[in-house]
Amino acid sequence: MVKKELARLAVEVNKASFSYNNIKAIDELSLQVPSGISFGLLGPNGAGKTTLIRLLVGLLKPKSGSVRILGKTPSRKTAHLIGYMPQLHSLYTELSVIQNVDFFARVYQLTDKHKRAQRVEDAIRLVDMWQRHKDPVLKLSGGMKQRVSLACAIVHNPPLLFLDEPTVGLDPELRVTFWEHFATLTKQGITLVISSHTMDDAAHCDRLAFMRDGKVIAQGTPSELQQATGKPGATLEDAFLYFIHREDRSDS
Amino acid sequence: MIPSQVFTIATRIIHQLIRDRRTMALILIVPLVVMTLIGLSFPESSVLDYIAPALLATLALFFSFLLTGISFLRERSQGTMERLMASPVSRLDIVVGYLFGFFIFALTQTLIVLLFTIYVLDVHYYGDLWQIFVFQIVVITGAVNLGIFISTFARNEFQMVQFIPLIILPQIFLCGVIWPVEQMPNYLQWLSAILPLTYAVDGLRDIMLAGKSLLDVGFELAVLVGFAVIISIVAAITIRRGAAS
Numbered sequence: 001m002v003k004k005e006l007a008r009l010a011v012e013v014n015k016a017s018f019s020y021n022n023i024k025a026i027d028e029l030s031l032q033v034p035s036g037i038s039f040g041l042l043g044p045n046g047a048g049k050t051t052l053i054r055l056l057v058g059l060l061k062p063k064s065g066s067v068r069i070l071g072k073t074p075s076r077k078t079a080h081l082i083g084y085m086p087q088l089h090s091l092y093t094e095l096s097v098i099q100n101v102d103f104f105a106r107v108y109q110l111t112d113k114h115k116r117a118q119r120v121e122d123a124i125r126l127v128d129m130w131q132r133h134k135d136p137v138l139k140l141s142g143g144m145k146q147r148v149s150l151a152c153a154i155v156h157n158p159p160l161l162f163l164d165e166p167t168v169g170l171d172p173e174l175r176v177t178f179w180e181h182f183a184t185l186t187k188q189g190i191t192l193v194i195s196s197h198t199m200d201d202a203a204h205c206d207r208l209a210f211m212r213d214g215k216v217i218a219q220g221t222p223s224e225l226q227q228a229t230g231k232p233g234a235t236l237e238d239a240f241l242y243f244i245h246r247e248d249r250s251d252s
Numbered sequence: 253m254i255p256s257q258v259f260t261i262a263t264r265i266i267h268q269l270i271r272d273r274r275t276m277a278l279i280l281i282v283p284l285v286v287m288t289l290i291g292l293s294f295p296e297s298s299v300l301d302y303i304a305p306a307l308l309a310t311l312a313l314f315f316s317f318l319l320t321g322i323s324f325l326r327e328r329s330q331g332t333m334e335r336l337m338a339s340p341v342s343r344l345d346i347v348v349g350y351l352f353g354f355f356i357f358a359l360t361q362t363l364i365v366l367l368f369t370i371y372v373l374d375v376h377y378y379g380d381l382w383q384i385f386v387f388q389i390v391v392i393t394g395a396v397n398l399g400i401f402i403s404t405f406a407r408n409e410f411q412m413v414q415f416i417p418l419i420i421l422p423q424i425f426l427c428g429v430i431w432p433v434e435q436m437p438n439y440l441q442w443l444s445a446i447l448p449l450t451y452a453v454d455g456l457r458d459i460m461l462a463g464k465s466l467l468d469v470g471f472e473l474a475v476l477v478g479f480a481v482i483i484s485i486v487a488a489i490t491i492r493r494g495a496a497s
Contacts, residue, residue: 086328090335
């Protein structure tokens with residue numbers, strides 16, 4: 001029973017802390033993300049969202065506490081289970097769209113040539129970039145690069161996807177398109193952990209964690225968080241401010 | 253280390269460089285321009301004969317160091333290194349992949365410069381071509397990994413270029429490229445003894461000018477192999493530091 005419960009948790013963080021040269025980026029943070037949903041990490045710049053994602057993908061190790069993904073400690077052995085879209089485009093600009101996506105497919109050990117070619121095409125089509133698949137990344141707009149970056153993260157069909165500020169710098173229309181892509185992925189059973197600092201993004205997530213100063217100050221579904229303010233018609237922005245003020249009051 | 257991962261990284265580097273045609277042209281043309289200028293500066297064939305093998309080693313060191321250093325720096329600044337470090341690829345796969353990727357270009361460059369020096373500049377040459385190549389492979393291995401290692405200390409291309417006067421220029425002056433090490437003060441001779449280019453220059457001169465074999469230059473080769481192994485390990489260790497910073 002306990003094992004089944006653990007398997008249902010895509011992410012489990014237990015009192016994890018991490019510091020950069022004595023500056024606490026993550027402060028005894030605890031978090032649970034159930035499988036198969038889109039989970040938003042919301043907070044201002046410097047809240048610790050990127051550091052938390054780096055801990056979850058295994059780029060950093062917590063100084064204390066524990067981090068588990070799909071029931072395992074993040075390492076190179078679990079790398080094939082996750083997809084990671086960093087904040088930067090993280091693409092080889094001289095190479096074409098298809099060369100970039102194919103490279104990451106190879107890195108994730110999709111060895112069968114035909115299956116790999118199909119996966120690469122599927123991933124590029126999912127982000128609506130097939131019409132430009134032969135173009136070098138250098139010639140693409142910022143939004144298009146974001147889409148290719150997403151294709152690189154999903155090409156090996158991972159059950160868990162970490163997206164660090166995937167919609168930053170996108171125009172409103174493309175932002176909607178991105179959320180449509182994310183909805184398609186969650187329908188396929190993939191768990192999405194998405195960091196953002198805009199409340200527009202928050203409304204699209206199944207569950208949210210509000211972050212501030214390396215801590216989770218509240219978590220729940222968007223409507224639960226809105227209702228917690230006690231004000232009818234409260235927006236997620238109102239909810240975020242409510243929890244910040246509550247945290248400040250409890251600190252003082 | 254997984255050979256398929258090494259192959260994947262090596263082929264990606266080759267594709268990247270082939271697509272960047274201007275860089276490709278510069279890789280091949282610049283050394284020829286340098287050799288021509290030096291050839292014109294030393295009309296006496298005996299001087300050119302003496303300098304040519306040293307320049308072959310220096311060019312291999314310089315270009316491999318610079319190209320790898322900047323490529324690796326871009327890998328980090330573009331965020332692709334972060335993506336790679338979160339993937340199943342190991343640090344050793346990356347280092348060896350880079351090595352094989354750059355071998356193709358560095359060895360092609362060596363071949364072109366060598367043929368140009370022999371047939372256009374009319375430099376006298378005695379050793380076997382394959383022995384020169386094997387020797388250069390060892391020089392390039394050290395230089396590629398030196399580039400990877402040093403790039404972890406640079407945050408941008410400007411900083412990387414600043415390492416040239418710090419890492420490459422002293423070796424050109426102290427390693428017997430221009431004047432014999434024996435003519436330098438004692439303390440500088442000690443310094444030259446710990447610099448890899450000294451052994452690369454000595455070894456290549458012995459093969460090309462005296463017609464010696466790889467066995468004859470075994471000591472120089474062993475020092476260069478030792479340097480290549482140590483710097484490869486150090487480069488692999490420092491990759492994560494750069495990726496996560």
